[in-house]
Amino acid sequence: MMGRPPRSDENGLKKGPWTPEEDRILIDYIRTHGHGSWRVLPSLAGLNRCGKSCRLRWTNYLRPDIKRGKFSDEEEQTIINLHAGLGNKWSAIASHLPGRTDNEIKNFWNTYLRKKLLQMGIDPVTHKPRTDHLNILASLPQLLAAANFSSLMNNQALDINALRLQSDAATLAKLHVLHNMLQVLGNPSTMETMNLISGPTSRENQPFDELLRLNSQLEGNAGNLPFGGFIPRELTQLQSNFINLEASQQQQQPQLSEYQQQPIQDSLFAANIPTSSTQLPALISASPEHRPAIVENKIDPNEISNPSSSSTNFEAWGDLMDDVASDSYWRDIINQASSQSWPPLS
DNA sequence: AAATGGGTCAACCGCACTGAT
DNA sequence: AATCAGTGCGGTTGACCCATT
Known part of the structure; x- marks a missing residue:
């Protein structure tokens, strides 16, 4: 030993x-x-x-009744559910898992489950979506991991939700790119440089004018909201969507003890989450035939069902950036953005 | 091959609780 | 009511394992 x-x-x-x-x-x-x-x-x-x-x-x-070895998926889910209600009451949690000791469960939580929840953007203390993601980029891995996690579940009906999560995460990513562009373009010196480079252009073939107009709408009409306002809200919604997805998965699992069940939260997807109409690179393959590799492989190496997945996320983002260069791409984003979370353009 | 760093988990520490005196 | 012993519990430690560099 x-x-x-x-x-x-x-x-x-x-x-x-x-x-x-x-x-x-x-x-x-x-x-x-x-x-x-x-x-x-x-x-x-x-x-x-x-x-x-x-x-x-x-x-x-x-003790002769000690059960050793890896925790089963059911035990893992039970621990998460019990911890949500009991907190760090390891001995109370252990009393619902025959053969497992409080020490073993505590170690399992601290070394694995806690990190897994964090990876998915869930606060392991409150079991609610983390709200400290002011930087959307920093949270994207969690969102994508969440979508991956859901698509790993062997349930075809749930893949629809996984696809929607993917779509929502992709929309957020596009909005973030847009925001960065707007910040740069909103800088007078940047405009000066742009004019020097490209000269006067017509409104029809110059998307930057439209971007600037949108930016001023954001900064002006939305008041304190420009981006720091609506992204966290969207993010929080995305994360809660994932929680709901998990809950619906649990509903379809075999009936366990009363502590192994979790109340199914109402509301699947809020209507105000925009669904992308443009096709982004396939960040996540959510179809049953192409179950994805985990984005963050620390989540659980054992769950990587397709390690030879042809497209890495970096490759996908590279493709996205290529797509970003096209004019139609921006028009689509602007159309989406201007119809969403702030007063429509006049 | 060696170094390194993160993960794992048995064991310890210290505080809290409970019951007896 | 105060004190003490016994026990339970949660947090922390530290040596080993193992993958990566």
Whole structure:
């Protein structure tokens, strides 16, 4: 067993990793006499350990009903659901998972589940979508991972939702690109440079005028909202969509204990999320035939069902940037943007 | 092949709770 | 009511594992 080198406390009692011999002594004693008082057990059993150490060793490792090995998907879901209601009450959570110890569940949570939820943009404390994503780009991996996660589920009906998540994330990405462009173009010095480069142009063939007009609408009409306002709202909605998606998945899983079920939240997709009418590069393949690789491979390497997926996200974004260069692309974005979250252009 | 850094998990630490005196 | 012992629980530690560089 891995662990620390043998140590002793001030009373000369051994600390650190247990040896097989110590394990055998403890098991033999408890089988014969029961553990009784943990405090007196070590001296009665002939172990140079404190009672607390013996109790811990027995309850976390030597108990015959301990279930070892990987957590099943059901156990994982149960832990998440229980944690949402109980918080870090590991022993309470463990009481609903036969054979699992609080220590084991705690370790599993801290080393795997917590990170998995974070990757999906879910606050592992509140179990709600994280709202600290002021930078949409920073949150895109989570959104895409969420869409990937959902599409991994072996349920064709849910793939529709995964596709919609993908579409929404793609729309947000386009809006972000637009915003950056508007910021650059809104700078007078940038305009000056542009005019120097391209000279006077007609409104029909120059999309930048239209972009600038849109930008001024954003900055003026939307007041405090320009982008810092509506992106977080859209993001939050996207993330809550994912939560709902997860909930609907759980509804279709086999019935578990009362703690293994989660209330299905109403509202699938809010109507105010724009659905892209233009086709972006396939960031995620959500069809049953082409289940995707996880975007963030830290989520769970075991869930990577198609590691040889032909298109990486970077490649896809490269394609997107190529697409961005086309005039029709911008017209489409502008049309979408101007019909969404701010007063329409006059 | 060696170095490095992140992940894992058994075990420890310290505080809180409970019941007996 | 105060104190103490025993136990339970959650947070933290640290050695080992393993993939990556």
